[in-house]
Amino acid sequence: MKKNYAFHILILSSLVLLSACQKEATNGNVTIFINYNVGGQELVTNDFRYTCAAGYTFEVTRLQYYLSNFTLRKDDGTEYFLDEVFYQELGTTDPSIPIPDVPPGTYTSLSFVYGLDADTNVDGGLPNTLTNINMEWPLSGDQGYHYMKFEGKYKLPGTGEEKAFNLHTGATGNNQNFIEITLPIDNGLKIDGNTMQLQLNYDLNEWLQNPNTWDFEVWGPMIMANQDAQLALKANGATAFSIEPMNP
Amino acid sequence: MKRTILLLGVLIWTLPYCTKEKPIDPGWEYDPTPFNLEYPDFFPILEIPADNPTTVQGVLLGRMLYYDPILHKDSTEACASCHQQAFSFSKPGNIIPHINLGWSGAFLWNGKIQGTLEDIMLFESRDFFETDLSRLQNHPDYPKRFYEAFGDKEITYEHIAKAMAQFERTMISANSKYDQYLDPDQFVFLEDEEFLGYDIFFSEKGDCFHCHGGILFTDNRFHNNGLDANPEPGLSEITGDPFDVGRFKTPTLRNIELTGPYMHDSRYETLEEVIDFYSEGLKNSPTVDPLMKNVYKGGIQLTPQEKGYLLAFLKTLTDTTYLHNPALEDPFHE
Numbered sequence: 001m002k003k004n005y006a007f008h009i010l011i012l013s014s015l016v017l018l019s020a021c022q023k024e025a026t027n028g029n030v031t032i033f034i035n036y037n038v039g040g041q042e043l044v045t046n047d048f049r050y051t052c053a054a055g056y057t058f059e060v061t062r063l064q065y066y067l068s069n070f071t072l073r074k075d076d077g078t079e080y081f082l083d084e085v086f087y088q089e090l091g092t093t094d095p096s097i098p099i100p101d102v103p104p105g106t107y108t109s110l111s112f113v114y115g116l117d118a119d120t121n122v123d124g125g126l127p128n129t130l131t132n133i134n135m136e137w138p139l140s141g142d143q144g145y146h147y148m149k150f151e152g153k154y155k156l157p158g159t160g161e162e163k164a165f166n167l168h169t170g171a172t173g174n175n176q177n178f179i180e181i182t183l184p185i186d187n188g189l190k191i192d193g194n195t196m197q198l199q200l201n202y203d204l205n206e207w208l209q210n211p212n213t214w215d216f217e218v219w220g221p222m223i224m225a226n227q228d229a230q231l232a233l234k235a236n237g238a239t240a241f242s243i244e245p246m247n248p
Numbered sequence: 249m250k251r252t253i254l255l256l257g258v259l260i261w262t263l264p265y266c267t268k269e270k271p272i273d274p275g276w277e278y279d280p281t282p283f284n285l286e287y288p289d290f291f292p293i294l295e296i297p298a299d300n301p302t303t304v305q306g307v308l309l310g311r312m313l314y315y316d317p318i319l320h321k322d323s324t325e326a327c328a329s330c331h332q333q334a335f336s337f338s339k340p341g342n343i344i345p346h347i348n349l350g351w352s353g354a355f356l357w358n359g360k361i362q363g364t365l366e367d368i369m370l371f372e373s374r375d376f377f378e379t380d381l382s383r384l385q386n387h388p389d390y391p392k393r394f395y396e397a398f399g400d401k402e403i404t405y406e407h408i409a410k411a412m413a414q415f416e417r418t419m420i421s422a423n424s425k426y427d428q429y430l431d432p433d434q435f436v437f438l439e440d441e442e443f444l445g446y447d448i449f450f451s452e453k454g455d456c457f458h459c460h461g462g463i464l465f466t467d468n469r470f471h472n473n474g475l476d477a478n479p480e481p482g483l484s485e486i487t488g489d490p491f492d493v494g495r496f497k498t499p500t501l502r503n504i505e506l507t508g509p510y511m512h513d514s515r516y517e518t519l520e521e522v523i524d525f526y527s528e529g530l531k532n533s534p535t536v537d538p539l540m541k542n543v544y545k546g547g548i549q550l551t552p553q554e555k556g557y558l559l560a561f562l563k564t565l566t567d568t569t570y571l572h573n574p575a576l577e578d579p580f581h582e
Contacts, residue, residue: 046491061538128292130351133462134469138450149458151538164538166458221541222452 025104025192030072032110032198033246034088034095039205045091048155053209056216058154058165060204063090064135065148066116070099072107072189080107085120087131097200106188110198114237115147115178121171137170139224146170147178148237150207154216165216167207169234172227177234183243197246206240207233276392278399280305285350287420290430290463294350294417297364300410302417305397308579309390310415313373313408315578318387321378327412328578334571336503337419342514345507347500347570350417352468357496357512359470359483365413366406373412374405381405421502421570429564430463438564444554445561454526454548454558458539459498465565470495471537474530475511482512493535505566519562523555 036043038050038060048059068085080102087093116125121144126132135145150167171177189196208214212232223229280303285294296302314331317323331337337346344357355361355368373379384390384403394403397411428436438446448454450461459467470483472494479494486492496512510516516525527550530536530543542548550558570576 124290128290130292130353130462130468133292133464134467136457136462138457138461140447140451153538161544162532162534163544164541166538166541222455224452 027101027103028191028193029195030099030102030107030189030191030198031195032070032097032099032200034097034200034202035244036090036095036202036204039203043090043204048153050205052154052205053213054215055157056154058208058216059152060090060150061152063148063150063204064088064146065114065150066135066145067097067112067114068116068120069111069113070097071111072099072102073109073111074105075108078105085116085126087135102191104192106190107185108188109182109184110243111180111182113178113180114241115169116145117178118176121145121147121176121178137224141173142171142225144171150204156217163216164221166221166223167233168224169230169237170224172225172230175227175230177227177230179234179237181238181241183241185243186245189245199244199246201242201244203240203242207236209236210239211235276395278395280397283307283414283418285417285420288422288427288431291420291422292351292462292464296350296417297366300366300413302414303397305393306411306414307418309393309397310411310413311576311579312390312393313412314415315580318383318390319373319377319379319408321380327372327377333573333576336421336506336570337576338507340509342509342512344497344499345503346416346419347421347502348464349419351464352466354468354470354497358481358485359495359497360486365416366409369412369416370405370409373408379405379408384408419576421567423569424502424567425564427567439560441557441560442564443561445557445559446564448550448554448558449561454550455539455541456501456526456558459537460501465501466498468498470497471539472496472533472535474532474536474540474543475515475525477531477533479533479535480513491535494533495535495537501562502565503567503570505563506571519559520555523550523558527555 041050043060045060048057050059051057065088066085067088070082070084071079073079080099082099086097088095115121120126123143125144132145135149137144137146146168148167148169151165153162153164155162169177185198189198212235214232214236219226219229223233283302283304283306285302287294300306313319314327317326317329319326330339330341330343331346332339335345338344342357349355349365353362353364361368361371381403384394391401391403394407394411395401398407400407425436425438428434429438449456459469459471459473461467470492472479472482473496476494481493483495484490484492504519508517508519510519510522516522526547528547530540530547532543536543
């Protein structure tokens with residue numbers, strides 16, 4: 001009798017499994033890999049191998065920033081939003097962004113925020129971790145965190161004298177200055193129980209051009225309280241990303 | 249035949265150990281009491297390794313070891329001989345003070361030890377003091393205390409490191425004038441001078457905060473702050489990376505008033521000299537940190553008045569209660 005019972009369970013569960021196979025499309029995952037370059041050249045730190053639009057040779061020393069509010073959108077307007085903040089640091093953090101549990105369908109665009117939105121960019125808006133504390137934006141009258149610390153050095157033409165640049169972006173007063181970026185996904189990203197990969201190309205040279213040719217000497221090294229500088233960088237940063245599907 | 253001889257040998261060899269082994273004293277008990285580490289909400293979350301929870305027994309043991317010369321191979325000094333409470337667990341010289349080190353992940357000026365407090369404490373006991381374990385093992389009191397903290401009859405370097413790391417985690421300083429000012433319940437305010445100094449420190453004018461920022465007043469990273477045109481190896485001694493030349497651990501500025509002389513080689517006697525250095529004494533070198541963005545003009549160029557403000561602010565980071573915290577005092581002199 002006992003045996004019989006077990007047999008029934010077996011039949012039942014295989015029926016359940018079978019019906020699962022016939023079920024509609026299921027949730028999947030998307031992984032975004034950040035792939036750096038500098039004006040199409042490979043990113044190598046601490047090497048004066050790049051030249052910017054304003055004519056300086058420069059090197060990249062450090063890059064720390066936040067990405068947040070990742071959103072995948074379908075043509076019919078439905079979207080999948082990931083309410084999470086990602087800290088990225090060149091050479092230190094894993095340069096990939098996992099977007100789990102994405103509902104099935106074909107997604108044709110990806111949006112995200114470079115930096116933090118207005119709700120998050122307040123004092124104490126992020127958990128009190130060592131990383132977040134090091135990103136604080138402590139200027140009087142302002143609040144929140146650095147969106148980005150991009151640091152390096154450039155050489156003066158002629159003399160070759162080396163000077164430092166600190167592209168530190170964040171809010172000044174009530175100007176939030178975070179960047180909303182939306183990128184089309186060519187041919188769409190089809191989710192159905194699978195894990196799809198996207199390559200997010202990030203060209204650091206774009207901070208220095210397009211639309212605003214950034215002249216280190218004109219802006220100087222102190223831009224945290226300079227809203228004009230923040231706006232110029234905001235416009236430049238908006239062109240720094242592009243997407244490349246990694247799946248055949 | 250050979251085998252039996254071997255077996256006999258092993259037996260004879262191990263016998264004395266078996267008989268020598270002391271049975272656990274009935275009075276010994278392994279039932280550690282969790283220790284509640286207290287620090288303000290505005291401090292970062294303190295990460296504690298899962299295999300070394302803080303306990304009352306462990307903290308007390310660590311504290312005893314910190315003050316006891318028995319840890320040193322010649323018993324000539326204790327940790328506390330150099331790390332004195334009156335000087336924020338430092339002493340005039342290049343001795344790094346012990347203050348909020350629970351939040352640190354790399355230790356010593358050149359970053360020789362990377363990891364947790366357990367890692368640095370293992371180094372301090374085993375490699376620096378070369379602790380003779382048998383002296384602890386044969387001590388009338390310590391074996392029981394180790395047992396009560398870790399449930400092990402055998403004293404190891406790992407146990408020493410764990411106990412001392414537990415004690416170090418309790419060495420929290422969070423009661424400077426600046427902390428009181430941050431606490432809205434305390435109604436403590438900064439003087440005008442101090443506030444003007446705060447503004448220099450936490451703005452790009454002084455730009456101290458990019459390295460000595462946050463509530464810990466250190467980023468716990470390594471930088472070349474422009475001390476020399478030909479910097480010493482610093483972190484590169486450990487990593488072998490030429491870009492790490494001249495990079496040293498950013499020291500906390502908490503209790504900085506009490507821990508002179510300053511810099512890894514104690515080159516500055518006073519805080520005034522340090523401020524002069526940042527104002528007009530910076531030296532450029534290939535690895536100087538990009539955050540030292542005024543190095544090309546020698547420094548941040550403060551007026552004498554502004555230097556006074558900055559100094560006044562640095563002094564608001566002094567926490568005298570830390571120097572008299574009874575829980576951190578020598579447990580043998582009560």
